Amino acid sequence: MKNVILAGLFVLCAMGLHAQDATTVKEGDVFEVASPSGQEFRHINFPKKNFIIKRGGVASDKLVYGEKVVVTKVSTKKDGSTEIQIKPVDGGRFYNAIPSVSVDYEQAMETGELRS
Numbered sequence: 001m002k003n004v005i006l007a008g009l010f011v012l013c014a015m016g017l018h019a020q021d022a023t024t025v026k027e028g029d030v031f032e033v034a035s036p037s038g039q040e041f042r043h044i045n046f047p048k049k050n051f052i053i054k055r056g057g058v059a060s061d062k063l064v065y066g067e068k069v070v071v072t073k074v075s076t077k078k079d080g081s082t083e084i085q086i087k088p089v090d091g092g093r094f095y096n097a098i099p100s101v102s103v104d105y106e107q108a109m110e111t112g113e114l115r116s
Contacts, residue, residue: 025074025084025105032115033067043108044086045101046094057097064094069114072100081106 036042041061046052049059073085087100094101108114 025071025082027071027074029071029116030089031069031071031086033064033069034112034115035065036061036113037111041113043104043111044113045103047098047101052095052097055097057093057095059095063096067094 052059068089069086071084082105084103084105
């Protein structure tokens with residue numbers, strides 16, 4: 001019985017440590033935008049191509065690949081996931097039209113859309 005309790009406590013502690021590691025992102029952290037896992041970005045919330053064009057931008061994903069970005073805001077959603085706001089480090093705009101975008105942090109890191 002004692003071993004079962006100890007094993008249960010160990011599992012709970014390990015889960016608590018893992019949850020803390022997932023939210024270690026803070027304002028000012030710098031990341032790099034990588035290519036999406038599919039044809040489009042799923043976890044970096046760039047607007048649709050037609051919106052970029054209407055704003056006078058260039059709707060080519062090649063403009064954002066390898067772009068260094070800085071975290072400007074960190075928030076926790078109701079489901080416990082972390083959402084961040086990012087903007088280009090150089091002060092420019094994504095697609096020459098969008099100043100900042102939101103990102104589902106954990107999913108973007110898992111799929112490789114963001115790299116540290």
